[in-house]
Amino acid sequence: MPSATHHLAAPSPAIGSQPRLADLATGRSLRLLHVDDDSDLVLLVDRLLSARLPRGSVIDPVANLSHALSRLTTGRYDAILLELSLPDSDGLSTVEAVRSHEADTPIVVLTGREDAELAGNAIRSGATDVLFKSRLSAPLLDATLCSALLDGRRSRGGAETVKDRRESPHYTVTRPSIVIPMLADFRPDTGLVATTIDISLTGAGLLVEGCAELTWDRLVLGIERADGVYTYATAMVRHHGVPAAGWNLGVSFVAAKDDPLSAARLAPRFDPETCQMTAGLPEPVLVEWAQLGVLQPRLIDRVRSCPRCSGLPTFRDACRQCGSVKAEAVQYIHHFACAHVAPADHFDGAGHLACPKCRARNLIVGADFEYLSGPICCRDCNWSGTQLASVGECLKCGHRFVGSEATERDIIHFHVERLDPLAFIEAD
Ligand SMILES: [Zn+2]
Ligand SMILES: [Zn+2]
Ligand SMILES: [Zn+2]
Numbered sequence: 001m002p003s004a005t006h007h008l009a010a011p012s013p014a015i016g017s018q019p020r021l022a023d024l025a026t027g028r029s030l031r032l033l034h035v036d037d038d039s040d041l042v043l044l045v046d047r048l049l050s051a052r053l054p055r056g057s058v059i060d061p062v063a064n065l066s067h068a069l070s071r072l073t074t075g076r077y078d079a080i081l082l083e084l085s086l087p088d089s090d091g092l093s094t095v096e097a098v099r100s101h102e103a104d105t106p107i108v109v110l111t112g113r114e115d116a117e118l119a120g121n122a123i124r125s126g127a128t129d130v131l132f133k134s135r136l137s138a139p140l141l142d143a144t145l146c147s148a149l150l151d152g153r154r155s156r157g158g159a160e161t162v163k164d165r166r167e168s169p170h171y172t173v174t175r176p177s178i179v180i181p182m183l184a185d186f187r188p189d190t191g192l193v194a195t196t197i198d199i200s201l202t203g204a205g206l207l208v209e210g211c212a213e214l215t216w217d218r219l220v221l222g223i224e225r226a227d228g229v230y231t232y233a234t235a236m237v238r239h240h241g242v243p244a245a246g247w248n249l250g251v252s253f254v255a256a257k258d259d260p261l262s263a264a265r266l267a268p269r270f271d272p273e274t275c276q277m278t279a280g281l282p283e284p285v286l287v288e289w290a291q292l293g294v295l296q297p298r299l300i301d302r303v304r305s306c307p308r309c310s311g312l313p314t315f316r317d318a319c320r321q322c323g324s325v326k327a328e329a330v331q332y333i334h335h336f337a338c339a340h341v342a343p344a345d346h347f348d349g350a351g352h353l354a355c356p357k358c359r360a361r362n363l364i365v366g367a368d369f370e371y372l373s374g375p376i377c378c379r380d381c382n383w384s385g386t387q388l389a390s391v392g393e394c395l396k397c398g399h400r401f402v403g404s405e406a407t408e409r410d411i412i413h414f415h416v417e418r419l420d421p422l423a424f425i426e427a428d
Contacts, residue, residue: 021052021146029056030149033071035098036083036110037063041133045081045110048138049145065089069101079106079148084113084122091118092125099126106148108241110136120197120207123248124172129241130248147239170198170205171425177223178230179208179249180292181216186260186285188292189216194249196223199424203235203252211247214240220261220294221251223419232294233419234259253421261289266414268300275311275396277303277411286414295414304392304406311396315403318391321383323400330374335363341372 021030030053036042042061049059060075062068064087068080080102084094098107106128111118119130128148131140175196181189197205204221217237222230235251256262265280279286289295306313319327331344338358347353353363363369377384390403 034081035068095125170200173199180220182218208247231419300413301411306394313392317388319378320389322381324380327378332372332374
């Protein structure tokens with residue numbers, strides 16, 4: 001294996017084991033605004049969260065939008081829990097009103113209208129996450145708030161993701177897509193049907209169906225282009241929420257240097273350890289991705305390799321019998337006048353050429369004689385013949401063999417049709 005693979009960081013621990021509110025507090029109490037005119041639900045949320053929030057935390061309840069906005073003007077809140085249907089506002093306009101007032105504060109929508117499309121639209125309108133009231137539980141509220149707070153902290157802080165976010169606006173793009181979790185050993189897990197909510201140059205928002213539990217955070221995202229071709233990018237899960245129909249994921253594309261499926265890792269290279277042409281991932285892994293259609297195998301070359309260990313050999317013309325390179329053709333002289341043919345060294349007179357048969361002297365090439373190429377003789381094993389053989393020596397195991405014994409191996413390049421966010425942004 002090329003060492004490149006070993007430099008890949010293992011995926012961070014599964015989302016399921018993400019930090020909880022209690023771990024996140026850093027010694028600070030939290031202040032939440034809960035906007036809902038259903039006093040029973042306000043009590044329920046208060047009870048569910050009381051044991052989970054850091055000591056000293058406060059949940060301020062308000063029953064309508066105008067009270068909420070005036071509270072937000074006077075106080076600073078860490079997060080807002082928001083019902084969409086209020087006495088003075090309804091639906092997406094509720095989210096929009098709060099978002100335009102509060103640019104950064106995480107908004108978690110708690111709604112009784114359990115509609116996946118509405119959930120997606122709420123996120124597009126600025127909600128950080130959407131929870132359905134019938135599914136409320138302490139762990140779910142805890143995990144969702146925690147992830148929303150972390151996300152909000154990132155967008156307020158100077159972290160890199162924020163800068164990217166600001167410099168790269170999110171475009172609303174709804175396209176069929178597929179999410180294929182990437183396991184720790186880089187193999188694919190079962191693909192999940194998804195739809196994009198938005199796409200930016202650095203990532204995408206997704207609704208993912210049919211996934212009971214998020215046990216992974218690295219994935220390959222495939223989005224269908226207008227021409228029907230799926231294009232793929234490796235991405236990491238940044239935040240998630242749970243509307244009824246599936247998971248709502250925010251993912252960011254990984255840089256080529258961290259991408260197990262980067263062009264550099266997919267290109268077959270000479271690996272000095274095995275002395276074979278290999279890609280930066282084990283072949284069985286590449287084949288699994290190819291079976292899913294993410295990678296396309298393409299024959300790019302064919303090489304002759306060692307019949308014993310498949311290592312790449314070097315080749316030279318050498319003796320067919322012992323493989324020695326000390327095998328040369330003997331030069332002969334043909335004397336025209338007497339028709340004598342003998343090895344050239346037999347014609348050596350004292351400083352001039354003389355025919356050993358007819359004793360003619362001072363022979364001139366072309367006029368009196370010609371050189372002929374005689375049989376090939378090996379100085380190591382005395383083999384004699386007319387043709388040298390192409391002889392290979394394996395770089396890995398040193399095995400020396402006649403070229404015709406070499407095994408031919410196809411060099412396959414696994415190609416991936418790469419996702420270009422611009423293609424979707426411009427097309428939309
Ligand atoms: Zn020989
Ligand atoms: Zn002669
Ligand atoms: Zn070998």
